[in-house]
Amino acid sequence: MAKVHRSNIGLSLLLSLFLCNFIIRLEASHQDLNQPYRTGYHFQPPSNWMNDPNGPMIYKGIYHLFYQYNPYGAVWDVRIVWGHSTSLDLINWTPQPPAFNPSQPSDINGCWSGSVTILPNGKPVILYTGIDKNKSQVQNIAVPVNISDPYLREWSKSSRNPLMAPNGVNGINPDRFRDPTTAWLGRDGEWRVIIGSSTEDRRGLAVLYKSRDFFNWTQSTKPLHYEDLTGMWECPDFFPVAITGSNGVETSSFGENNDIKHVLKVSLIETLHDYYTIGSYDRENDVYVPDLGFVQNGSAPRLDYGKFYASKTFYDDVKKRRILWGWVNESSPAKDDIKKGWSGLQSFPRKIWLEESGKQLLQWPIEEIETLRGRQVNWHNKVLKVGTKLQVHGITAAQADVEVSFKVKELEKADVIEPSWTDPEKICSQDNLSVKSGLGPFGLMVLASSGMEEYTSVYFRIFKSNDTNKNTKYLVLMCSDQSRSSLNDENDKRTFGAFVAIDPSHQTLSLRTLIDHSIVESYGGGGRVCITSRVYPTLAIGENAKLFAFNKGTQSVDVLSLSAWSLKSALINDESMSPFIECEDSHSLIQS
Ligand SMILES: *[C@@H]1O[C@H](CO)[C@@H](O)[C@H](O)[C@H]1NC(C)=O
Ligand SMILES: *[C@@H]1O[C@H](CO)[C@@H](O)[C@H](O)[C@H]1NC(C)=O
Ligand SMILES: *[C@@H]1O[C@H](CO)[C@@H](O)[C@H](O)[C@H]1NC(C)=O
Ligand SMILES: *[C@@H]1O[C@H](CO)[C@@H](O)[C@H](O)[C@H]1NC(C)=O
Numbered sequence: 241m242a243k244v245h246r247s248n249i250g251l252s253l254l255l256s257l258f259l260c261n262f263i264i265r266l267e268a269s270h271q272d273l274n275q276p277y278r279t280g281y282h283f284q285p286p287s288n289w290m291n292d293p294n295g296p297m298i299y300k301g302i303y304h305l306f307y308q309y310n311p312y313g314a315v316w317d318v319r320i321v322w323g324h325s326t327s328l329d330l331i332n333w334t335p336q337p338p339a340f341n342p343s344q345p346s347d348i349n350g351c352w353s354g355s356v357t358i359l360p361n362g363k364p365v366i367l368y369t370g371i372d373k374n375k376s377q378v379q380n381i382a383v384p385v386n387i388s389d390p391y392l393r394e395w396s397k398s399s400r401n402p403l404m405a406p407n408g409v410n411g412i413n414p415d416r417f418r419d420p421t422t423a424w425l426g427r428d429g430e431w432r433v434i435i436g437s438s439t440e441d442r443r444g445l446a447v448l449y450k451s452r453d454f455f456n457w458t459q460s461t462k463p464l465h466y467e468d469l470t471g472m473w474e475c476p477d478f479f480p481v482a483i484t485g486s487n488g489v490e491t492s493s494f495g496e497n498n499d500i501k502h503v504l505k506v507s508l509i510e511t512l513h514d515y516y517t518i519g520s521y522d523r524e525n526d527v528y529v530p531d532l533g534f535v536q537n538g539s540a541p542r543l544d545y546g547k548f549y550a551s552k553t554f555y556d557d558v559k560k561r562r563i564l565w566g567w568v569n570e571s572s573p574a575k576d577d578i579k580k581g582w583s584g585l586q587s588f589p590r591k592i593w594l595e596e597s598g599k600q601l602l603q604w605p606i607e608e609i610e611t612l613r614g615r616q617v618n619w620h621n622k623v624l625k626v627g628t629k630l631q632v633h634g635i636t637a638a639q640a641d642v643e644v645s646f647k648v649k650e651l652e653k654a655d656v657i658e659p660s661w662t663d664p665e666k667i668c669s670q671d672n673l674s675v676k677s678g679l680g681p682f683g684l685m686v687l688a689s690s691g692m693e694e695y696t697s698v699y700f701r702i703f704k705s706n707d708t709n710k711n712t713k714y715l716v717l718m719c720s721d722q723s724r725s726s727l728n729d730e731n732d733k734r735t736f737g738a739f740v741a742i743d744p745s746h747q748t749l750s751l752r753t754l755i756d757h758s759i760v761e762s763y764g765g766g767g768r769v770c771i772t773s774r775v776y777p778t779l780a781i782g783e784n785a786k787l788f789a790f791n792k793g794t795q796s797v798d799v800l801s802l803s804a805w806s807l808k809s810a811l812i813n814d815e816s817m818s819p820f821i822e823c824e825d826s827h828s829l830i831q832s
């Protein structure tokens with residue numbers, strides 16, 4: 241259950257009813273001064289620890305999100321359960337009772353990550369990793385008890401669990417065998433699913449299993465894909481993307497006339513980042529072949545260059561799009577998480593599709609965000625002279641959506657990049673805002689305090705490349721710098737960075753940033769690069785937070801347009817909304 245108030249055990253009925261009302265009122269308020277880091281429109285449970293998104297889906301018009309949830313506190317615990325919430329719009333979420341808890345020999349030590357597959361008869365099933373009696377990782381199935389219930393409130397585990405156990409084939413070890421993907425159906429009528437794994441000598445594996453009936457699974461002798469020296473592959477995701485257009489493709493789709501490619505995403509435990517490659521699925525041999533030049537390791541492109549891990553997509557067959565969720569961890573010490581009583585957010589849901597070039601994925605906040613938009617501020621053709629910092633007035637800068645496009649005229653004046661500067665994160669960290677290099681820095685300062693004691697800067701630098709083999713003369717660097725984000729030095733304030741593959745000589749350089757109290761989610765170059773940061777300002781809180789556009793570079797920069805919106809708070813897992821966790825329930829919890 242979402243919340244057990246242990247300190248209240250043994251209180252009288254009267255008092256517990258009173259407490260129940262009190263708790264509900266407290267949580268309905270997003271302006272709680274003791275909770276400056278709770279978000280207004282990012283998914284989070286009312287309290288406690290959350291990590292990976294699990295089994296996202298749409299069923300009978302209702303969106304479902306499950307998540308790794310520790311009901312006992314604000315730090316991770318092995319005995320994790322499947323939290324569950326439902327939504328009509330992916331914005332407002334109603335809490336449901338956890339889908340399942342550790343209960344069988346095959347998951348008694350934890351219900352870890354997994355995915356939903358919608359069977360051809362429309363029935364959803366969950367494959368998830370259980371930690372069994374022997375602390376071995378195994379794969380289990382759970383099915384809805386009542387498929388007429390669009391909220392899928394009750395799930396039942398099969399007595400045939402576990403369906404897959406580590407068997408030594410491919411050198412799989414019981415500690416490295418987890419996170420089943422959504423399964424897909426071959427023309428031969430057999431289901432396929434991959435499980436993340438690695439061998440003793442750090443070969444990362446997408447282990448392939450096949451089944452006719454979804455219960456009796458046989459491991460293929462060959463994995464779907466592997467890569468040496470990459471370590472454990474967590475939370476693999478394998479899905480088709482359309483070669484043209486931004487529509488999503490159903491996971492089992494074969495496409496027509498080679499109009500799809502496939503994407504393999506893995507979460508590398510050794511770096512805690514999500515990497516993807518684009519390639520082809522060879523159905524003859526049941527192997528995935530990345531396109532030339534893509535290597536499925538730490539040099540592959542990332543879904544996000546900040547805090548973002550264990551992500552998962554699903555196909556929304558109503559709006560014909562594929563949607564990505566990712567876990568956004570805290571950057572604060574565990575003691576602070578315990579004090580605030582919660583840890584972990586989900587990224588704002590992102591539509592994801594293949595760029596025209598076929599060389600990278602694009603991501604963009606789902607359009608439903610517009611339903612939260614309130615006051616709007618617009619700028620057109622404003623010049624940001626060298627050394628200027630202009631405040632964007634009139635919106636709630638701590639809870640906002642900002643979109644800006646820049647134009648830089650005298651590109652040829654950009655510095656040539658040092659040949660040794662190949663690591664964008666390193667350039668962003670060594671050349672902070674006080675350093676003019678490349679043509680920049682220019683961009684946004686968000687969650688800024690009035691005296692600029694605190695701010696988070698998201699900005700660009702443009703360099704000239706002297707590599708004549710590159711098809712563009714310029715390199716665009718995007719940074720998200722947290723070094724001044726908080727006066728509290730105990731937080732992880734590492735700077736993030738990435739190169740944005742656009743040509744600023746004929747493409748507009750755009751930046752969209754979603755600001756939500758303690759999270760800053762930025763989309764550079766129309767969604768080519770995403771960087772998510774967690775920040776914990778002590779002064780730039782609520783009404784005291786400010787937003788600026790700045791240029792500290794060497795050339796003036798034109799803001800072709802800037803639109804900024806105040807965003808309203810969504811109703812996210814507010815217990816007072818739940819028809820299922822009522823006073824009676826709280827009472828029995830408190831009494832138990
Ligand atoms: C645990 O290990 C024992 C001994 O190796 C084995 O007999 C048993 O089946 C295992 N239990 C589970 C739940 O896998
Ligand atoms: C199944 O769900 C439907 C729709 O919510 C409900 O009308 C029905 O009573 C449920 N059946 C059972 C056995 O609970
Ligand atoms: C499970 O599937 C395998 C491979 O198709 C088959 O050989 C085996 O007989 C099946 N087992 C059961 C219990 O159905
Ligand atoms: C990825 O693999 C390529 C090709 O084997 C190798 O050159 C590169 O160093 C690897 N990068 C990382 C970060 O592992």
Ligand SMILES: *[C@@H]1O[C@H](CO)[C@@H](O)[C@H](O)[C@H]1NC(C)=O
Nearest residue numbers: 512549569570571572573732
């Ligand atoms: C989560 O954040 C904490 C605090 O910064 C860090 O110690 C931990 O390694 C992070 N874990 C993951 C999986 O990102």
Ligand SMILES: *[C@@H]1O[C@H](CO)[C@@H](O)[C@H](O)[C@H]1NC(C)=O
Nearest residue numbers: 656657658659705706707708
């Ligand atoms: C690129 O620039 C560096 C100095 O910044 C220089 O040493 C190098 O020779 C240049 N390379 C080419 C191909 O012009």
Ligand SMILES: *[C@@H]1O[C@H](CO)[C@@H](O)[C@H](O)[C@H]1NC(C)=O
Nearest residue numbers: 670671672673674675723724
């Ligand atoms: C930039 O880094 C230098 C050296 O670490 C430091 O003294 C300076 O305060 C930093 N400036 C900003 C704006 O962060």
